[in-house]
Every structure is written in structure tokens, then in C-alpha cells.
Amino acid sequence: MIDLHGYGPRLFEGALITVELAVLSLLLAIVLGLATASAKMSRHWGLRQLGTLYTTVIRGVPDLVLMMLLFFGGQIGINMVTDWLYYQFDVDIFINVNEFVAGVVTIGLIFGAYMGETFRGAFMAVDSGQIEAGRAYGMRPWLVFRRIRFPQMMRHALPGLSNNWMVLLKTTALVSVIGLSDMVRVASEASKATREPFTFMIIVAAVYLLIASVSEWGFARLQKRYDIGYGEAN
Amino acid sequence: MKFQKILSLGVLSAAMIAGTASADVRDIRIGVDVPYEPMEFRTPDGELTGFDIDLGNALCAEIGIQCEWVVQGWDGIIPGLKARKYDAIMSSMTINEQRREQVLFSDPYITPPSAWFAPADSEITTPDTESLDGKSIGVQRGTLQDNYVTDMYGDVADVNRYATADDMVLDMDAGRLDIAFLDFPIGKSTLIDSEAGDYKTVGETISEPVEYFGEGFGIAFRQRDGELAEAFNEALSTLKANGTYDEIEAKYFGE
């Protein structure tokens, strides 16, 4: 058996943190992505520009740099606001940004930009005849969105979504650099203390592969569901 | 005998009065960067231990407050304090002028020098610009050792900056570094006393000039928390007087 030198339980906790972090930031990224896609397809010039600025800047700067900027700078930025409130209005509030929240927000913010592009392409791929048909039935815009645009969009968006998820999963490893005890950080601490880098890092690599394989399988099943009504040409 | 008992009772009640007097000193969180053996490190099951941790807990108990430790990487440790992620830093932080502009320090609680560490077969005997020319020097990023080495030898040597002391030790073992510059107790514990490699100190220990090496390790607080710093200073002198400090010191630095 592999000797983990007593680091087993912490490694397991780290793996849980990795998964939690990935899932929560995916949810945030989807919400931000939908908002960005809507902004970029909006009739308002300002909203479109805002959407473009967001996706361009985020996709132009390395994840790690954004993470450090938000993690180290974000709290100071928030404190500047709360300090100002304190001196101006004598309101003393304190908002704490811990590593986990900073990680979720940063990764969510980064992948929101990528999701935005995925969703925009997918919305545009929905046949406009379908939307017109919905309107002709007297559906309100929200109902058209829920019943027609969203489900059909998802069919087109799923490949991009699954791709983004895979990249996001691997990006979570970067939080170890800013100090969150995810499984990469635990493994690197353990390998330095025991001087056995192979043991711990290979376990971590295997866990990532496992999560990736499971989610690949999951996405294949989802795709099948959203593909209902479309024949497979083979 | 009786007299001693009365005296200790007196000290106790004095401590209690002091405790009530500083009732507005609330429970606090202390930031610490691990691992930095023997000052602060983790046991394999994740529990924090070390000189700073034991002394910090004893100080908190003396003041009569609850203290919670928050682990934070070294290069974000001062911004984290200013950002109120925690209320104090007790993490082998040397008191110096540059940092004093950022934070408020307690009295120094220990004053270890810095020292050069090299493999036992190293040919370097006196570190200077000549002997270090072209060598790889290891330091921890953002420490006073980093500042000193960068300014003194940055032009002639290859300065490798690490996030933690353990990263550096691993590269030292691997033979990637010719020499490392560390706080003396940390180098002693992680290099000299370790089983992995064979190391020695090179040259004298260094604690001058003060503009780099400061006045010893202090607990850092936010500038506006003067009362808190005062409470810790008082507790520190009590612990030094009643022998608790010596006990902790012997536990980690005793032979």
C-alpha cells in the first residue's frame, strides 16, 4: 500500500475543496455568462460595449494574475469603500473576503467571460423561426426564453460548456498558489515535508483524471437528452 | 511558603484586574505563515504548532481572550492584516522601518540573527560579492533576507525566491542552490538538524545593519490598534517574569 505519512485525511479534504470550488464557480460562471451573452446581444450600445470590454480584458490576462489581483487587491479595494463609509457616515461594516470566496469569485469571473462567448454563439444558433412561432402562439418573452430559446440554446452550448468545465476544473489548481488548502496545496506541502514528490502529486493527478472522466460521461448523457428530436447521422 | 502563596494570589488577581481592564480587547485572529519550522509548522494531521503558536496562545490566555490562528502565505501577510482578514501577525516577522510604515509592532519577543547555510562540502567560506559571484542563492520571497540579498548580491548572483522555506530546502537537497540565507533558527532546524542532507553554516551570523535586520521578531497590529499592542506587551513581560516564556523557549530551542 502507498504510505501517505498521515496526510490521507487532509488530502481527502483538499479534494472536497477542489470539487466544491469548481462546482460553485461553474454556477457563478454560468450566471455571469448568461448575463454577458444577453448584454452582448442587447439593443443598447452601452451594454454591448460593457460586455465586450469584460470578455476582452478577462480573456487577455492570465488567470493567476487576475487571481492575485483580486485576492490581494480585492479586499483592500473593498476596505477602501468601507473605510470611506466609516469616515463619512460613521457606518462600520466589514466584509471579509476569505480564500475560498476569493477563489470562487475569481474563477467564476474568469469563466463567465468564456461562458458568455459560448452562450452567445449558442443563442444565435437557435432557429429564429422557432422564436417567431413561439410569439405567434402569444407567448410572453420570458416564456419564449424558458420554453424555446433556453432548451434549444443548451443543445448548441453543451460542447462548449463541457469544454469550459474541463478547463475550469484544472484552473482550480491555481488557488493553491494564493493559499487555499485545495488538494494541490496539501500535496505540495506533504511532498515537501516528506520529500516524496511523486507519491502525492501522482495521486492528485489521478483524482483530476477521475473527475474529468466522470464529468465527460455526465456531459455525454446530458447531450443525449438535449439532442432528443435530432437524428444522429451515422 | 505562605508568603509565596499570597504573592501568587496577588499576581493572579492583578492579572484578573488587568483582564477586566482590557475587556474591550476582543477575541482576535492571528495570521501566520506555515511552514517555518521550528517557529510555526504543522503536524501531519494538520495541527499548528511551533514557538510562535505556543507563545501566542500563552499570551492570549494571559490577556484572557480567545485567539484563532489564520494561515496566510507570507507574501500576502501584511496586506491581509490591513485588509482585516486577521487582527495580528505572529509569524517570525522582523521589526524594521519599512514594515513600521505599514503596521504597528509589539516589543520584540525574540531576536534571532540571520545566517548563511550551505552544503557541508561547499567551498564558500566568507560570503561576499566575490565568493558569491555566479552562485545560486535561495531566499524566501518578501523577507528581509530577500531584500538584503537582492540589494547586496542581486547583480552578481542568481537570486532564487521561494514562497516557503520548505520549497527552498527541497531545492537545496536537490543541489539546485549553492547557498541559502535564512533566519538562523529556521535554517538550523530545517537544514542542519534534518536527516536528508549534510549542511553547515557559513561565516558569522548576521544581524547588522539594522535597516535590513531590524530589532528582532515582533507581533504586528494595525496602526489604530494601539490598545491591543499594549495588552500583548504587558502579557509578554508577565510571561517572561513567571517562567512560561523560558519553558516554551526550551521546548523549541533547547538542546
Next chain:
Amino acid sequence: MDALMNWLEARLADNSIFTLQTLGYYGDGLVTTVQLVFLSLIIGVVLAVPLAIGRGSKKAWVRLPIFFYCYVFRGTPLLVQLYLIYYGVVFVEGIQETWLWVILEKPFVPALIAFTLNTGAYTTEIFRGAIKSTPRGEIEAARAYGMSWGLMMRRIVLPSAFRRALPAYGNEVIFMLHASAIASVVTLMDLTGAARFVYARFYAPFDAFLFVAAIYLCLTFSIIFFFRRLENRLLAHLRPAGH
């Protein structure tokens, strides 16, 4: 040159963070980042072309190892790969005594190996997809001309596959540039390493990281611009006919 330096020094006089020293760190960092990314991409492509062809081989002993390599390197974080290679090479018995140690001792080459293997895996998949989508007619035409397999690959399949792969490859280049930011965890003073140094020394996160973010943004835009030009030239035949 001296005049320029003097001018710069005067500009920086009332600024405690961006001194000539720190700008020097950023400058060296830029060089390191560009070298690292450029070299790993070039070697990665050289690696990826035969692997992409082999990935579609009918022989399982050719296909499966390549599949496994791509699967592992695309399925795990680059940071983990970097740790494994940087700290792992040390544990090869007796490596310190061989000539290899001279190049593996410094962090640059281990980082380069990790980056190359990583981008090699992604590029293999990109090329593989492009080769697979070669129109059947082109292959049949080549066969009808009596071309051998090698000639067909060289003259027909690969040139058109490269063109189809161009947009996806452009993304991979940007991805590599961004991924290279982790080089600083193994002490390389790349752009991010310089920013971390400045941040740790002056406790100024905004100055240190916004400045480096701006440099990365410029690099990204240059890459995008370069690939747009290249696509315009090489994919001209795919555009709708002009007027």
C-alpha cells in the same frame, strides 16, 4: 542611450515603486516569458505533427500510447505537471552526476519541458481534429492520382489540415501565454514573478499586478492580430467570393 536613461530616471523620480530596478525586473520577466512560451510552442508543434498522424493509426500499439499521453496531459493541471517534473527529476538516481544536471539544475529547462509536453498534447488533439475533417473527395482524388500515403499526407492532407487548425491553434497560443504565469512558482522570474516580487517588496498589489496585466493584455492582442493576418492570408479561399 544615456540620455534616455536620464530621462526615464527623471520621470520615475517621484515614484517609489516603479524604479529603474523594478522596471528592469519586469523587462527581464518579459524576455523570460516570451522565450519560454515561444520555445515550448515551437517544440510542441514539432512533437504534435507525427503524434497527430499516429493518433489516427490503425495499429493499437501506436494509437493507444499517444491517446494516453494526450489524455493525461490534457486531463491534469499544468501546475501539477510542473511540480512533478521540476521536483521529480531530482529523484532520478544519480542525475546530479551526469551532464543532464547542468541543464536541469536551473528552473528554466524543467519548466520548458512541462510546458512543451502540455502544449504538445493539446496541439496533437487540435491537429488530429483537423486531419480527421479532411474532405473525403480530396483523399480520393489523391489516391486516384496514385499518390503514396506519405506523399498524400505531405501534399494534400497536412497543408489543408494546418489551415483548418489555425483558429484553434491561435487560441492555444494565447492559452500557453497565460498558462506560463505559473512559472513563478518554481522561482523563474517571468513577468508574473516580477510582479510578485514587486508586490512582496512594496505591498502594492494594484500597482504590481495591474501593470503586469496590461503587459499581458498587449501580448495577447499582438497574438490575436498576428493570427488574424495569417488567417486572412491562408484562409482566403474559404471566404465568400468577392464582388
